[in-house]
Amino acid sequence: MISQWCKNNGTQLPDPTQYSNEDGITEADRDHFISLLEKMSSTLSDQKEAARELRLLTKRMPSFRALFGESVDAIPQLLNPLSQSRSQSDIPTDLQEDLITTVLNLSIHDNNKKFVAETPMVIPLLMDALRSGTIQTRTNAAAALFTLSALDSSKSLIGKSGALKPLIELLEEGHxxxxxxxxxxxxNLCIIHENKARAVRDGAVRVILKKIMNRMHVDELLAILAMLSGNPMAVEEMGELGAISCLLSIIRENSCARNKENCIAILYAICFNDRTKWKEMREEEKTYGTISQLAQNGTSRAKRKASGILERLNKAVNLTHTA
Structure with missing residues (x-):
């Protein structure tokens, strides 16, 4: 009707895109965004309403994620209800979930990753969320740390902040x-060397190995354990916790070539760092020939690692006989 009236009266309708930028954000969108952030310093009902809307907008509209990068105050304003609270138990669980999920949505935007991670309150509040709130809040906090850790500088920052410990605790819970x-x-965090040591100190090896022994999320956890096997303390702990028989049984039972490769890589690290485990490997090899079979049928990396173990074990036997 408006279009027809304008046509009849010789009036041209304004172009709806003339007030928007290249990201599709209009001035009305920008004003709405500012008003939602202002509500974060208002009443609890206003905070909840605004948090829910920001969660939905940042999920559906990449342009809204980009808006947060235009002001250094946007994220502190967003997280004001969490940062001003005396304790996590004072925060309504639905409000915490909406705000943490909004941080996750923001972190997906590549241009946001660096400044979100470097906003001082973000990582501590994500760590708080890992320990409290709904399971969805805790899961989304972990997912946010994962997306932020795409940058090496953020991996270091997150590691130094102590985030590995609550992540390992949540992993141990096993939800x-x-x-x-x-x-x-x-x-992702353990890709950098300094975080491997932190993860080992925070009990990652025991937690991960126990899950693997119970055949829980074997694919993902073996990949982490293989990464940690570059750390001498981790290797020693694996040997003490009975990793050898567990890993060899996975090689025999599991059809996944990548899992077999990760298992033999860990066994290789144990073999070359702990002579006391050679006897156990030799006896298992006599009974099942697991390592020999992998040396013949594995991936190129698995063959190389398996052959290296067999060579070391055979050399040790020959030295004993010669002596």
């Missing part, structure tokens, strides 16, 4: 909804 996101976050 099915959280496991994949938690494992992904730990894996």
């Amino acid at each position: 099915p909804l959280a496991m994949k996101d938690v494992a992904s976050a730990i894996f």
